[in-house]
Amino acid sequence: MKRMRSIIGRLAFVFCFGAAWGCGARIVTGVPLESSPVPLASQAAAAAVDCGLFPGRAESTDAISTVGLAERIDPAHAPHPANESERLLFRQLYETLIRADCQGHAAPGLAASWRLDTRNANGNTWIVTLRQNARFSDDTPVTATDVVSNWMRDNGSELRPEVGRLVQSLVAVDDRTLEIELQSRRADAVLALAHTDLAIAKPVSGSLWPLGTRAARIDSTGSSVITLVRLSGNSTVRFLVVPGRDSRDLLDQGVDLLLTRDPRTLDYAATLPQFEKAPLPWQRTHVLLTPGQGRAAPSFSPEERRTLAQDAVRGPARGAEGPFWWESLSDCEVTASRPSTQTQSAAGSIVYDTDDAAAREIAERFVGIGRYPRASGLTGEALAQALRRGNESGYVLSVERRPLDPCREMLVLGEIAGWIDPQTIVPLVDTRLHAIVRRGRSGLTTESDGTLLLLPTGSIAR
């Protein structure tokens, strides 16, 4: 019965959400049109959506105790992740005001409730109320002033640039209440508050790790092990950090959880009976950026995209499926792109990010079928410069498939290269991670960006 209710609820919700997305109606997910706070009951209903990694499976008592991470972790980045491994680890420590659950619904995070401020004519000001028992992991209370100071520069007079892409202004009305004016006027604009750029953390002297507001804290760090301790129950989660090594070694070392898109690791996990695999949401879309207005950008039919994913990409991939967020930016105030000042060479290369295996495979496939004469792999500043110049035949990059704030994503792309605009973005292939989980482990839930939560969401209320 419970399962039936869950399915019906999910179907209804998807219908409503889809309609809202397509029509652009000003229906805020989880928030009725009336300007009243989202009651906890509604939130509880939203939270009833089963975002467990293995939906419908009964909870077990065995929680995840060891997690394998194949990328470098830098505490200086906290709470804003720079790679998938940091995203997973930081998500266990730091919260945003609002979460976006696996269905893309706004769910309570650090905030207990939020409402559109109808007194404000601009239509993008929200009154957000922090949850009553919000505390940092050192048990100090989290106040609205903490949120404000987190989002401000060190001088305290202006927002940090990455915050400024999402938020226009904010004011601490009282200890628990914030008045936030968002940049976006989209119907789902409040989801922007779930962006990791807005995660809340408190720096601590003498520690590289700032304090978060989740029910966990860093217990110890070593050269390749980071230990998290759950504040309730005192159990720990060990994160084994082995950048650059074969991730199959982590399986052999006995981790409980490993996220990967490497086909060899997935194939190896399939041979290990103690593990099971679960695909995570399609998280990234690989696109072809074609600089130069006036030149007809290539387009690929869904069938061609499917074939490309099948022929080129070795890991989990499919042809990119719409709708594509860059095709519906009418509500965004996006600066018009500047055409590339460089002349595109007819015999130029197709450039890809060397750190992105799928991008490399796609670019090489284009060369293999003769679409481009050569592929060039770049990374870091070299890639940034190449993008700014925009004088290559094409660029294969990956973008968020379902960004929390599409306007912000377009803004970021524009900052990367002024010539990028929606007309220059050609969708190719969607990719996703798989979670390899030791059988019998539970407590894993997914969020809209595919990140896993190791802690039950109920632990938010301490």
Place this chain on the structure above:
Amino acid sequence: MLLRTRVLLSFGVVVLIPLALLAFGLRHEMTNRLTEEYQARVDSVVATIPEDLQYGSADISARLASLKTGILIDNRFRQATVGGDESERDYLLDFAESAMHLTGLSMLQIQDEDGKIISSGHFRNEHGRVETGLTEALTATLKHSPSGVALMTTRSSDGEGLLSLVRSETIQLGGRTFTLIGGTAVDKSFLAHLARDPAIVVSLVYPAGGSSSASEQEGAPAHNVSAADAVVGWLEVPLIRVGTEPPLEVATARLQVTQSRAPLRDLQGSVDSLFLMTAVSAGIAALLMGAWLSSRISKPLADLAAKTAVLDLDRLDVRFGGGSDEVGSLSRLLGDLASRLRTSTTRVRDAERRATVGDLARQINHDIKNGLIPLRNVIRHLEQVERDEPASLSSVFAERRPTVDASIVYLETLATSYQRLSPTMVHRDCDVNALIVEVVRAAQGRDRAEFATQLRANLPKVSGDPIALRRILENLTVNAVESLESKPGRVSVITELIERDGERRVRITVADTGCGMTKEEAGRIFTDFYTTKEGGTGLGLSIVRRLVMDLGGAVAVESEPGKGTRIMVDIPSGSVERK
């Protein structure tokens, strides 16, 4: 030509010319030998390269055969290719890459009978591309290749292409024919292995490409090296170019084996530098030797010649030094000669003096006797008359008086005549300072005397015989120089105006820093025939005194042994007219 110049030239000829001949000869021989050796090395490598390529090609063939065996028993491969099982598609697409790594190949592609690439190890995502005719072209090329090997360029994702030494293997599977084309990369390390020797550079030149076993930093030779830069050998290898326009082309690649002449040039440079340094050192040594010989031979000889030139009967006071060498011996001989000459000259002068004095004495004796004999006779007659006839004494005296008068007149005339023998003095106005300048100028350069003059300006003229005055100055200066005894010393000539007894006089002082005299010696120096010098006449200063007195002047001497001597000559000043 000076001795120094002759010595230098001789040294140069004796040392530098043989050195240069040695240098050029050695360099030429070294160049020839090394060039021959380089050529032999290059020829040796060129001869062994075909063997190495054949060995490599055979190895590739063996690996493909091994791979073929593996494929034939691989069910998944069969399912993917013959069975068309889509579920094994990924397996098939990744197969060539795994197989390539397992067999140690650098490139591997598997084509079906239509030439379509079904799996590529070196460029995974080119699967599906069709290369028609490649297999046939490769087979034909291998068959006709003189070395039995073939190279092939295949496409790569970076557009650079991959050049490989290739072979092929055909597989029959389920009624279908598949071709394995595999090879090892012909890259820098491959060419370096062919070269064997790090000094040898093997380059591969082919249309629209090239590779070398040396990096650009190591000075990889240009493809068109000149004979001056390197010793070159080459051989040709067939090359199949894939992915070009036209899509398939059989060309010829050229393996160029190069031995740079740079080490030889470096060696030549080092040898040249060494010989140059040696020549310069020899030149400097020659110069130093010449200078040393000059100082040891030429200069002493020149000094000796200068002293000998001064040597004269009037200048026998020149002192010749000694030495242990031949010049010293010559110098001692000349010194002995001068000494004997001085002795002889002294004797001769003594003899002359005695002869002259003797002659004069005899003449005077004769003339006086002539004058005295009549006087004696008259005296004797008068004595006799006084004895015998004293009363007739006065008459006899009166009678004999003319004879006495005549003798007396004869003797007076004789005296007057002898007085005329001395030259007569001419009195003129004489500029003493000018005379001193002339005399000092003439005397400079004698021995090691340094002359100094301190002449009073506007000195009044003196009245006298300029020749006599000159003789005075010359004798005084000669005497002063001789007192230095050929050692370094100073002769000063000073003029001043003094007043004595109400009369103004020009005082000429000749001072020396010579050996000086004792008081006794100083009191006798103006005496005729007195001398302290070996071979001296003893008349110099006596003549001076006489001449000074003839001028109405006076002469005085001050001396101290070891310190020097001052001779002061005072001559009344005033012109002839005033007098």
